[in-house]
Amino acid sequence: MTVTLKKPNTDPSGGSSTSASDVSRIVRGVIDDIRQNGDKAVRAYSEKFDKWSPKSFKLSRNDIDRIISKVPKQVLEDIKTVQDNVRTFALEQRKSITDFEYEIRPGVHLGQKNIPINAVGAYIPGGRYPLLASAHMTIVTAKAAGVKRVIACTPPILGEIPPSTVAAIHLAGADDIYILGGVQAVAAMAIGTETIDKIDFIAGPGNPFVAEAKRQLFGEIGIDLPAGPTEVLIVADQAADPVVVATDLLSQAEHGPDTPAVLITNSRKVAEKTITEVNRLLKVLPTAGLASVSWDRFGEVHVVENLAEAYQMADTYASEHVQILTANPREALEKMSNYGALFLGEKTCVSYGDKCIGTNHVLPTKGAARYTGGLWVGKYLKTVTYQEVTSEQASGELGRLCGRAARAEGFEGHARSGDIRARNYLNDTCDWLSQSAKI
Template structure:
């Protein structure tokens, strides 16, 4: 019989933002919209104590910062970016332009055209998410985006060296040291010194996420962000210690991060609880991971793996790790997840940092209707049509006229009527075809 071994006791995250956050973000965006650079500088001074002569780093300054980073760190960044670039390139290569002839001389097609300019927000502060530079900047460049503007908050009054190096190595065309709502608004709207972009990407705090939500429509965004989520499906053969370690690896993202285990074994579930209680006191990030596990940790015991997969689909978690005898079964048994991590050799932090897939993934149940960030997000699939055979145009015109009048669109109907008359000798009851006049040279 299925039952809950550990339930969440905290309130789940909501899609609606805190009203105070909404109001603060709206005020900052309105100020940046009206006052441009002046407002950006004001909020940067207020929130970050940061007001350099220029928020954009010069090429010489970027080069100096990169030189200051230890070569071993640069090598690790290059290794991670090589994995991400290779997978993104494989994805891009799989996306093909299309043209088909649907009727004689009627050609329909689509082209995949890169967005012209993208912004990549790389979070800073206590936990700078350097990997976000790989996931946003690099993926956009592989897609063919001409201009990628990357931005990150200052760290203790200085540009964060590793983040700047990561953005540079990923191929950022412009690098700004600017954080918060003021950065997102400046890049979305444009100022006297910052050109606007067409899409905002990258994670951030509640204020950054709300800014992206409010600006969506004027610009595109990657995803509506919520707390990091992880879910593990495990059978009776799974190692409880590994499960415990892997759940805590994601719990440290934030005190509101859900971490869920669905298992077919009660003994595995109870052992996981014991291991987590033993591991938490020695975890440096216990102040964050502890509340996440206490308030948002769950363990569900189910009778079969089929039931486990069905329940996992209900959660539609951002990260889903499969620790079962046959992990690839999840590929056909599940459909609602941000990313799957199959088998004990694959942990979620690999996806977070370096394995090659993108770590910008859907949360708050959005995996029911979308996947994560990938090269396709930076492409516009644009359709076109051409009718070369005028007989086909006449046929289309006849049907277009009839269908348009069903919907009371007389102007549409007449465009179709005209082709039917001009190219097929159909009557034109509402007018006469003018005689074509040819000029002589």
């Protein structure tokens, strides 16, 4: 039996006044305008939404050097260390993806190649915080995959260029950097303008407008995945430290006012103490203004009979981040299947994944972990196939098979492509070749 000690506030005050239909309509208008008017529209929306209209949105190399000179040495060293972690893991992922060729039968060769996407756009959000880690995750991983050209867009923050973000983007290996944000940045990269080259794929998180822009442009370009608000779910047993549980829940709740933070535990004592600790920490957390709203609106605490039930319940959430604070955390690797990323044991935390450990933090939300994983090196690769028949005997036999298979579906043109090989290599007759034309 499950006991719920905290439910989400389903009717919060002060919610967003912008509905999903409003977001969709606004985004469609911006995209259509940029499609028709190019740079002129991009500049107009940048002025409107970001109060930002420089002579050029693109940073020159001199601009980049000047901006990076403002970044403290320790910050630069930390950026390099984190990017090395991300790069190392991404390169190991790339090694796991292999090309192959297999002779399925004598003279019939089937092959697979993994080809990097030619041009990628990385969106690095600004908003409340300079999100350096998004540059690591999107750009470093793309370059590890072998992407030839990566352009990056990031918005100004309060009318200023964010130096540390520019440093992260540059050190990650971006070929061009634009100080440009929002729907206008995503649309400009996806459509192409007079000054911004069109790309083939966009990666990176963003606000609901950015996410909607990616959704609407998907098909015209590729995207990493639909993205929603950050999510965290913790599975804890009776040995878990409520202070750690509460701290880790709030570490994600500070992302914004719409972050689900869920605790599932087999210990009522841990559950109750965690709620007490959350309420205490919210009185002193500098980002409590956001975290408290998320906790009130989307915080949940459930007490279940045992860990088997906890894992089962956790799988129904298919949460972005799942943290396991139990005596045997690796058990979750066998018991669970729906999550964006697992964080095993008290020595590990979601914040490590967000900021520094090396795995990618662009992860599925809103239940998408039921059918997809997050951003990884494979997202930047196109897995393609090729085939070659070198044996006349094999081609003729395939021709006969193709003829029968195609006619079973009513595709006479396909069948005749097979017939002609059977004629050429096995001396079959093709009665249709001597048929008179029908006018």
